[in-house]
Amino acid sequence: MSDVTTQADRPELEEEQEHRAPFWQRLVAGSSTPIGLILVGLILVFSVLEPNAFLDSANARNIATDAAVLLVLATGMTYVIITAGIDLSVGAVLVFSGVVSAKAMNAVGGDNWGVIFVGLAVALAGGLGWGLINGFLIAKAKIPAFVVTLGTLGMALGASLVITGGVDEREVPFKLITTIGTGRAFDQVPWLVIIAFAVAIVFGVVLAATRFGRYTYAVGSNEEAARRAGIPVDRHLMKVYALAGTLAGLAGFLSLARFSTTTIGGHDTDNLQAIAAVVIGGTSLFGGIGTMLGSVFGVFIPAVLDNGFVIVGVNPFWQEIAVGAVLVGAVFLDQLRRRSQYQR
Amino acid sequence: MPEPLLEARGIVKSFGRVRALRGANFTVFPNEVVALVGDNGAGKSTLVKTLAGVHQPDEGEILFEGEPVEIHTPLDARRLGIETVYQDLALAAELDAGANMFLGREIMRPGLLGRLGFIDKQAMRTRSREAFDNLGVALQDTAAAVATMSGGQRQGIAVSRAVTWASKVVFMDEPTAALGVVQTRNVLDLIGRVRAQGLAVVLISHNMPEVFEVADRIEVMRLGERVARFRRGDVSMEDVVGAMTGAITHDAQDGDSA
Numbered sequence: 001m002s003d004v005t006t007q008a009d010r011p012e013l014e015e016e017q018e019h020r021a022p023f024w025q026r027l028v029a030g031s032s033t034p035i036g037l038i039l040v041g042l043i044l045v046f047s048v049l050e051p052n053a054f055l056d057s058a059n060a061r062n063i064a065t066d067a068a069v070l071l072v073l074a075t076g077m078t079y080v081i082i083t084a085g086i087d088l089s090v091g092a093v094l095v096f097s098g099v100v101s102a103k104a105m106n107a108v109g110g111d112n113w114g115v116i117f118v119g120l121a122v123a124l125a126g127g128l129g130w131g132l133i134n135g136f137l138i139a140k141a142k143i144p145a146f147v148v149t150l151g152t153l154g155m156a157l158g159a160s161l162v163i164t165g166g167v168d169e170r171e172v173p174f175k176l177i178t179t180i181g182t183g184r185a186f187d188q189v190p191w192l193v194i195i196a197f198a199v200a201i202v203f204g205v206v207l208a209a210t211r212f213g214r215y216t217y218a219v220g221s222n223e224e225a226a227r228r229a230g231i232p233v234d235r236h237l238m239k240v241y242a243l244a245g246t247l248a249g250l251a252g253f254l255s256l257a258r259f260s261t262t263t264i265g266g267h268d269t270d271n272l273q274a275i276a277a278v279v280i281g282g283t284s285l286f287g288g289i290g291t292m293l294g295s296v297f298g299v300f301i302p303a304v305l306d307n308g309f310v311i312v313g314v315n316p317f318w319q320e321i322a323v324g325a326v327l328v329g330a331v332f333l334d335q336l337r338r339r340s341q342y343q344r
Numbered sequence: 345m346p347e348p349l350l351e352a353r354g355i356v357k358s359f360g361r362v363r364a365l366r367g368a369n370f371t372v373f374p375n376e377v378v379a380l381v382g383d384n385g386a387g388k389s390t391l392v393k394t395l396a397g398v399h400q401p402d403e404g405e406i407l408f409e410g411e412p413v414e415i416h417t418p419l420d421a422r423r424l425g426i427e428t429v430y431q432d433l434a435l436a437a438e439l440d441a442g443a444n445m446f447l448g449r450e451i452m453r454p455g456l457l458g459r460l461g462f463i464d465k466q467a468m469r470t471r472s473r474e475a476f477d478n479l480g481v482a483l484q485d486t487a488a489a490v491a492t493m494s495g496g497q498r499q500g501i502a503v504s505r506a507v508t509w510a511s512k513v514v515f516m517d518e519p520t521a522a523l524g525v526v527q528t529r530n531v532l533d534l535i536g537r538v539r540a541q542g543l544a545v546v547l548i549s550h551n552m553p554e555v556f557e558v559a560d561r562i563e564v565m566r567l568g569e570r571v572a573r574f575r576r577g578d579v580s581m582e583d584v585v586g587a588m589t590g591a592i593t594h595d596a597q598d599g600d601s602a
Contacts, residue, residue, distance in 0.1 A: 210461040211450050214439075218447055221436035228398060228434045229448035230419040288438030 035282055035297045035330065042301065046308035053311045061190060067303040068196035069094075069258070071296065072251040073274040074281075075200050076244030078295045079207065080145075081278050083220040083240050084287025085138065088149040089130060090248040091270030092156035097126040097252030098262045099160045102169040111173045119176065123253035124246055130156055131245015135238030153271065160264055169262045181257035192254055199247065204292030216240060220287025276323065277302065280330045289334075301326060347410055349374045349544055350395065350426070350513055355404035357390055364390040366568035367404070372513055377535055377545045379555040382565035383588050388548045389431060391565070392515045396428040397421040425512030429519050433502040437491035441476070441483055442469035444490055445505050475508045476500065479534055496527035503534060513544040520554065532558050552581045564588055 046054045053059065073090050080087045101123035105115050130152055137148040183191050207213035215236050218226040227233045256262060281298030283290025306319045350372040357365040365387045372378055382388050393399045395406065397415040406413055408424050415421050421428070435444050446468045452458035469486045476483055481500030483493070490498055499519060506514050516535070520528040535545050535558050549555050555562060556576060564572040564587040572587035586592035 206461075209463065209465075211452070211463050212461055214443065214450060214463055217439060218436045218443075221438040222434070224432075225434035225436050226447070228396075228418045228428075228430065230417070230422060231448050288436065 034333065035280060035294055035301070038326070039297045039301050039304065042304050042308065046304070046312060049308075050311050054308060057188070059307065059311070061184075061188075061193075063300070063303050063307045064193040065190050065258070066307070067299050068190070068192040069251045069255050070270070070273055070277060070303075071196040071299045072199050072247050072254060073270060074277045074295045074299050075203050075292065076247035077274040077278045078281075078283055078290055078292055079203070079216055079240045080244045081220075081275070081283045081285060082207075082216050082287060082290045083237060084223075084285070085145040085220075085237070085240070086149060086275065086285075087134065087241065087244045088146065088271045089134060089152040089156055090244060090251075090274055091267040092153040092160070093127050093130045093245055093248040094252040094255060094270060095262065095264050095267050096130065096156040096160045097123040097249035098256040099163050099169060099264070100126045101253055102172055102256055102262055103163065105173055105176075106169070106171050111175050113175070115173050116176045116180075119173070119256075120250075120253050123249045123256075125249070127245045127247065127249020127252065128242055129245070131242040131248070132238065134245060135241030138241060139234040139237035157264075160262070164262065164264065166264075168264055170260070172256055172260045176257045177260045179257075180254065181260065192258060195254065199250070200292055200296055203243075203247075204296075207292055212236075212239075217288055220289075222288070273302070276327050279334075280323075280326055282330065282334070284334050285331070298330075346373055348372060348407070349409060351407040352391065352395060353405050353407070355391065355394055355406075356402045357387075357394055357399060358402055364568055365394070365401070365404075368565065368568060369570045370395075370563060371573075372544050372546055373561075374512075374544055375539060375542055376560045377539050377547060377558050378561045378563060379547045379549060379559035380563050380565065381549060381552075381555060381584060381588060386565040386588070387568040388565055389517055390568075392428065392517055392546070392548060393430075395421070396426060396515060422509070425510060426515070427506035427510035427513075428515040429499075429502050429506045429517060431517040431521070433498055435490050435498055435502055438489050440469070440489055441486045441493075441501050442472040444501055445472040445475065445508070447505075449509070472504075475504050479504050479507065479537070480530060495522045496524065496530075499523055499527065499531065503531060507534070507538050507543075510538075510543055513546065514538060515546045515548070517548045518550070519547070520549070520551065528554070552584065555584075556581060566590055 073094065077087060077090065101119040104122040105119040108115050108118050134145075134148055134152055137143050138145045180191050180195070185191060185194055207216065215226065215231050218229070218231060219233055219236055223233055255267075277298035278290070278295045279285060279298070280301055281291070281294030281296070283294060302319065302323045305322050306316060309316045309319050348371045352368060352370040355365050355368045355370075356363070368387060368391055370380070370391060380388050380391070390399060394401050395415065397418040397420050400416060406415060413420075413424065415424070436447060439447070442465065450463045451467045451471070453462040453464045458464075473486050476486070479500070481497065481504050483497055483500070490501060493501075499522065503516070503519060506516070519531050523531065532554065535547060538545050547555065547559060559576055562574045562576065562579065562584055563570055564574075564584060566588060571590070572584075572592065574584065583592060
C-alpha cells in the first residue's frame with residue numbers, strides 16, 4: 001500500500017519468502033520503486049552527457065525551485081486521486097488565491113512579516129473556500145468531480161479576472177520576494193523548496209500512517225464498503241477537497257512570492273501537470289492506490305527532463321512529448337498490475 | 345419460547361416504483377441459526393440491509409431485545425451488536441486483510457501519536473492474524489492487498505470481520521454462493537462455532553441442503569413478505585420450496601397474527 005509500510009511492518013517476512021511472487025512481479029506490483037529508478041536513470045544520463053552543467057548545485061537548485069509550486073499542488077492532488085476523484089480547479093484556485101492575497105497585502109500596506117502573514121492567511125482561506133465548494137458539490141450534491149472542478153476552474157479564473165480587471169497585480173511586499181520568493185536557507189537551499197518538501201513530507205506521513213490517510217485509501221478503494229464500515233465518507237471527501245484547495249492556495253502564495261506578480265495567464269495547464277505527476281508517480285486514477293513518494297518522483301521527472309533537454313541542447317519542446325510518453329507508460333503499468341492482481 | 349432478540353414488524357421499503365418489502369416480518373431468537381430463504385427478488389437482501397442500517401424502512405418497526413429501536417446507519421446496527429457479511433463482501437480490495445478487519449475501528453498508536461491520528465498497523469495485523477487463525481481462515485500474508493486473494497480467502501476475511509465484532513447477531517448474505525466445496529464446508533462449520541459462542545446467525549441462502557444442515561429455524565420470504573416459518577425438524581424440503589414458490593403459506597407459528 002505504501003512505501004513506509006511494506007518492509008518495516010512485516011516481521012513474518014522470512015517465513016513468507018517461499019510464497020512470495022517472483023521479483024519482476026513484485027517490481028510491477030510494487031510501489032514507487034520503478035518510477036524512482038526512472039528518475040535516477042534520467043539524472044544519470046544527463047549527468048554523463050553534461051557532467052559540468054547538469055551536476056551543478058545551482059542547476060539542482062533551479063530544478064527544485066521550478067518544481068516546488070507544482071509539488072505543493074501534487075500533494076493535494078495525490079489525496080484527491082487516491083479517493084478516485086479529480087481536481088481540475090487547482091491551477092485556477094492558485095491564481096485566485098494569489099490575486100486575493102496580493103490585493104489584501106496591498107490593502108493592508110507596508111513591507112513586514114505582519115503583511116506577509118495576512119497575505120498567507122488570505123491565500124489559504126481563498127483556497128480552502130474553493131476546496132469546500134468542490135467538496136460539498138461532490139460529496140453532498142453527488143455531482144461528478146470532473147464536472148464540479150471544471151466548473152470551479154472557470155469560476156475561480158473568472159473571479160480572478162473580475163477582481164483584477166484582467167491586469168496582473170504586480171505590487172507585492174519586497175520582503176516576501178527576498179525571503180520566501182528568492183531567499184535561501186544557509187545561502188544554499190531555497191525556502192520555496194524547503195516549504196514544498198515540508199508540505200509533501202508532512203502530508204505524506206499523514207497519508208501513510210494516520211487514520212485520515214487510511215480512510216482516504218478506503219474511500220477510493222470501495223466507497224460503499226467504507227460507508228458500511230461506518231466511515232463518514234461524505235465528510236471525508238469534503239476534507240480531502242478542502243485540503244487540495246488549501247494547498248492550491250498555498251501554492252498561489254508561493255508563486256506570488258517567487259514571481260512577484262499574480263501570473264493570471266500562466267497556470268492554464270497546472271492542473272494537468274499536477275495530475276500527470278501524481279499518475280506518473282503510480283497513483284491509480286481508479287482510486288485506492290498511491291504514495292506521496294511516487295508523486296514526488298512524478299513531479300521531478302518532467303522537471304529533470306525539461307532542464308536536462310535544455311542543457312544537453314535538445315529542443316525543450318521534446319520535453320512535452322517525453323512527459324506524455326511517460327504518463328501513458330505509467331498508466332499502462334497501473335493497468336498491468338491491476339490485471340495481474342485480479343487474475344485469480 | 346424465549347423473547348426474540350431482534351424482530352422486524354411490517355417493514356415496507358420501496359425503491360422508486362418497486363416495492364421490495366411489503367410489510368415484511370422477521371424474527372431472530374438469541375443463540376440460534378435462522379435461515380432466511382426465498383426466491384430471487386423476494387426481498388431477503390433488502391430486509392437484511394434494512395436491519396443493518398444500510399437502507400431506511402419507509403414503514404414498520406424494529407424491536408431489539410423487546411425495545412423499539414431506530415437503525416439509521418451501519419454504526420447504529422454496530423452499536424446494537426449486529427454485524428453483516430454482505431453478498432458483495434464490502435471489502436476494500438486495495439487494502440490488506442488487517443486494514444479491512446479494522447476498517448472504521450482502527451487501533452490507534454498509544455500516547456501522543458495516537459491522539460494525533462496515527463494508527464497501529466502492526467497491532468491490527470497481529471490481531472487480525474489471531475482472528476483468522478481462530479476461525480481457520482488460511483492467509484499467507486495479512487499485509488497483502490485483498491485484491492490478490494482468492495474468493496474463498498476474501499469470504500473468510502469478510503466472515504471473520506463480522507464474527508469478530510458482533511456481540512449479538514451476524515447476518516450472512518449468501519456466504520457460500522461463490523465458494524468451492526471445501527470452503528463452503530469451512531463456512532458452515534464456522535456458523536456452528538459462532539452459535540456456540542452464544543451469537544445468533546441469520547443465514548440467507550438458496551441452497552436447501554445447506555439450510556437444512558445448519559439452521560435451527562427457517563423463515564420464508566416471498567414477494568416482499570414473510571409467508572412461512574418452520575422449525576427444522578418439523579418440515580421437509582418440499583414444504584419449504586412450496587412456501588418459496590407460493591404453493592403453501594404457513595406463517596402461524598408462535599401464534600403470530602401476520
